[in-house]
Structures are given as structure tokens and as C-alpha cells.
Amino acid sequence: MTNPFLSPKNQERHPFSSPSFVEAIPWSAMQRTIQSIISYLGGKYGLVWILVPLLEWAAKQYGLKSYVEATGGGGRCLLNLDRGLFEQRVYCEIDYPVCCLFKVLGNQNLTKELVTRLSWTDYSREVFEAAVAAREQDNMLAEKGIFNRDWISAAANTFIAAQMSRAADMKVFDDFSKRSRYDKFYNRILELERFTPILSGVDVVRWDCRRLIRSIEQGKEDYSPSQCLVFADVPYDPNEMRNKKPYAYSWDVDDHINFRELIRCTNTYMMVCGYDSEIYNDLCNDGWTKIFLMNKPVSSSGTDRRAKEFIYVNFHIPDEVLAIISPDIQVKQRAERPRFPL
Ligand SMILES: C[S@@+](CC[C@H](N)C(=O)[O-])C[C@H]1O[C@@H](n2cnc3c(N)ncnc32)[C@H](O)[C@@H]1O
Numbered sequence: 001m002t003n004p005f006l007s008p009k010n011q012e013r014h015p016f017s018s019p020s021f022v023e024a025i026p027w028s029a030m031q032r033t034i035q036s037i038i039s040y041l042g043g044k045y046g047l048v049w050i051l052v053p054l055l056e057w058a059a060k061q062y063g064l065k066s067y068v069e070a071t072g073g074g075g076r077c078l079l080n081l082d083r084g085l086f087e088q089r090v091y092c093e094i095d096y097p098v099c100c101l102f103k104v105l106g107n108q109n110l111t112k113e114l115v116t117r118l119s120w121t122d123y124s125r126e127v128f129e130a131a132v133a134a135r136e137q138d139n140m141l142a143e144k145g146i147f148n149r150d151w152i153s154a155a156a157n158t159f160i161a162a163q164m165s166r167a168a169d170m171k172v173f174d175d176f177s178k179r180s181r182y183d184k185f186y187n188r189i190l191e192l193e194r195f196t197p198i199l200s201g202v203d204v205v206r207w208d209c210r211r212l213i214r215s216i217e218q219g220k221e222d223y224s225p226s227q228c229l230v231f232a233d234v235p236y237d238p239n240e241m242r243n244k245k246p247y248a249y250s251w252d253v254d255d256h257i258n259f260r261e262l263i264r265c266t267n268t269y270m271m272v273c274g275y276d277s278e279i280y281n282d283l284c285n286d287g288w289t290k291i292f293l294m295n296k297p298v299s300s301s302g303t304d305r306r307a308k309e310f311i312y313v314n315f316h317i318p319d320e321v322l323a324i325i326s327p328d329i330q331v332k333q334r335a336e337r338p339r340f341p342l
Contacts, residue, residue: 022060024324027053032080037105037195038159038188039168040074041247044233044273046296047309051231052080053325055271058229058315059085064269066223068092068216070209070232074162075102077231079198086229088222090203092212094249096142097135099206100154106199110152111192117156118189123182128164128173131157135170139248142206163188170248210259216268225268232270234259237277253279263314272312280312288314291322 027049034048044051055077058064067086069078072093083089093099104110121127134157138148148154161170163185174181205212209232216223216230235251251259256279263270264286272280284290293309 021318021321022057024057024321025053026325034076035079035195035198036074036076037079037101037192038074038162040076040162041168041170042233042236043074043168044076045074047273047293048076048080050293050326051077051271051273051311054311054317054321055229055231056082056085057321057325058269058271058317062229062269062315064227064229066090066228068212068228068230070212070230071234072098072102073233077233078202079195083198083201088203089201090205090212091199092205092207092209094206094208095139095158095247096147096206097138097154097158099204100138100148100151101158102199102202103204104151104155105192105195106202106204108193108196108200110155111196113152114155114159115189115192117152118159118192119186121156121160123164123185125173125175128160131160131164132170135161136248147206159189210262213262213266213268217266225266229269229271230266231273232259232263233273237274237279239278256280266314270314274310274312275307276310280310283312283314288312289317291317293326 030053034045036043036045055067059067065086066088067078067081068090069075070092072078072091075091078089078091081089091099091102093102104114134153138154138157141148158170162168163181164174166172166174166176213230215221216228217225219225234256235247235249237256238250238252256277260279260283263272264283272283274280281290289312291311291313293311295306296309
């Protein structure tokens with residue numbers, strides 16, 4: 001059986017010749033609760049129940065050994081994947097203090113220090129503003145190749161900036177809902193130790209994901225591109241999300257086009273996640289498949305605005321698998337297809 005959605009080029013790299021699929025397991029059958037360390041703007045908390053079953057299915061179907069979360073952020077897929085499934089797990093993020101949080105939580109002693117530090121922290125505007133300023137300074141230095149070795153402080157500042165900010169933007173102190181968030185802040189601190197078994201053994205890298213993807217393709221640092229699954233939940237495409245510049249590291253149109261060209265013919269397995277985007281739709285001309293996931297609220301701030309979330313994949317996911325993982329996907333994906341004929 002040949003895959004009608006792969007161009008000859010990709011067909012060679014990702015042959016899909018067997019009509020039998022490994023079993024797809026829906027989230028409801030996994031009996032897991034969704035894990036999340038911090039609120040994260042643009043995070044995929046609301047999509048974990050679709051993305052994790054798809055990623056796990058792909059790993060088993062194609063015999064993949066490495067999982068790379070290329071634009072880590074709150075790392076929701078990484079946190080919720082079966083940790084025994086991949087021999088190697090990598091968390092990559094350009095924001096250095098965010099990396100420090102994931103690095104610290106992978107280590108028991110460092111996590112204890114972080115918990116103690118945060119437990120003694122006031123929930124206040126002053127503390128928030130100091131954390132935001134320190135994060136900016138750490139990122140500025142990291143760009144010059146100077147890395148703050150005080151991981152605990154950098155991790156604490158990230159936790160504070162995320163948990164005390166409005167809609168997790170790490171910029172504006174959330175005065176309005178301060179009271180309701182106060183308890184949540186301290187309760188979350190007490191839960192941090194449960195992430196250590198999940199994150200222990202994860203390689204945390206503060207890198208530009210484009211550099212990491214090039215390394216994977218070249219088989220550097222023990223990567224085997226044909227056994228690697230890269231998940232990239234890229235920053236917003238500014239064409240599709242006007243007036244949004246949320247991250248310390250946002251991408252402009254040229255960044256997205258360059259990234260698209262970098263991955264277009266990649267020899268590794270890739271899933272790119274984001275809103276509907278003309279830039280990424282172009283990948284469908286080169287054998288990628290665009291799959292509609294769901295209409296998701298744009299922020300966690302309680303507004304009604306919603307946007308359609310998609311994934312773009314360069315490997316074959318049969319309709320039967322999509323139907324098992326989320327019966328809704330199949331119907332909606334069919335409705336989308338005529339717009340992007342291959
Ligand atoms: C949409 S968020 C990821 C959210 C994450 N999937 C979650 O569920 O929480 C995109 C992330 O990409 C990061 N980022 C931006 N440019 C990057 C780059 N060149 N390399 C790696 N990460 C980058 C941003 O700092 C941001 O944390």
C-alpha cells in the first residue's frame with residue numbers, strides 16, 4: 001500500500017509499506033492525569049489528550065528512539081508522554097531561565113532547594129517585577145554566551161513570572177485575580193517534587209531549535225535522524241495572530257519561512273503544531289499532511305476568542321488511527337482537505 005499523501009521524495013525517507021498499523025491508544029484509555037508545571041502562554045495543555053496519543057503511536061509505528069521537544073516552553077507533551085517509551089528525551093528551549101526550571105526539576109536535591117526558596121517567597125508585585133527583570137538579564141547574558149550558574153534563582157524567577165502574571169505572559173502582574181491565585185501559587189510549589197521522576201534523564205538544552213534540528217539531521221551527538229521524533233510547537237505566525245508578541249522570543253514572518261525551509265525536506269520525523277498558517281500550508285506541496293485538531297481558546301485569561309489548532313506532519317497517520325485517538329478529528333480533517341489538495 002502506498003501512501004497517497006507523501007511525495008516521492010518523502011516516500012523514500014519515510015516508507016510506509018505495511019497495511020497493518022500498531023494499535024493507537026486514546027488518552028481516555030491511558031488513565032493518566034495531565035501534568036503541567038507552570039501556566040504557559042500558547043502552551044498545549046488543552047491538546048495533550050490528542051497530541052500525546054499521536055506521538056506515542058508514531059513512536060511505536062515507526063520504531064522511534066528519541067523524542068525532541070524543540071521549542072520546549074511548558075513542555076506539556078514531554079511531561080505527559082510515557083517516559084519509558086523513548087531511549088532519549090530532549091527538551092530544547094531558547095529562553096535560558098525556562099531551561100533552568102526544567103533542569104532543576106530533573107534533579108532531586110536541586111528541586112528541594114527550589115521548593116524551599118519558593119516557599120519563602122512573597123506573592124507580591126515587587127517579587128514579580130524583580131523576577132521578570134532577572135529573567136531578562138539572564139536571557140540577555142545567555143545571548144552573549146554568558147550563562148547564570150545559579151540555576152535555582154533562574155528557575156525560581158521563571159516559576160514566579162509564569163504563576164504571578166496575567167494570562168501567563170510573564171510580563172504583567174496579575175493584580176486582578178491575586179487573591180484567587182495566591183493559594184494556587186503555594187500549592188503548586190508543594191507539587192513540584194513530583195516532576196523529578198518525569199524529568200530525570202531528560203537532556204535539557206538551551207539552544208536555537210533550528211541549530212538542534214540541523215545537528216539531528218547530521219547525526220551529531222548520537223542522534224539518528226531516522227529514529228528521531230521532533231515536536232515543534234512554534235511561536236505564533238504573526239500573519240495569523242496579529243497584535244500578539246507574547247514570548248521573550250517571538251518569530252517574525254521571515255523566521256517562520258526560514259524554519260519552514262529548514263524542515264521542508266528533513267530526514268527526521270517531524271510534527272509542527274500551531275494555528276492555521278499560509279506559511280506552513282506550503283509544506284503540503286512537499287508531502288506533509290495538515291491535520292485540524294480543535295478550536296482552542298487563544299488564552300487562558302477567560303476571553304471567548306478561539307483559534308483553530310493544527311499539526312503538520314511529514315509522516316503518514318492513517319485516518320483509522322486519527323479516528324481512534326479522537327473521533328472528531330477525522331470528520332473535521334475531511335472537511336478541511338479540499339482547501340489544500342495535494
Ligand atoms: C508555543 S510555545 C511552546 C509551548 C509548549 N509546547 C507548551 O505546551 O507549553 C513556543 C516556545 O518556543 C520558544 N522559542 C522561540 N524561539 C525559539 C528557538 N529559536 N528555539 C527554541 N525555542 C524557541 C519560546 O520561548 C516559547 O517558549
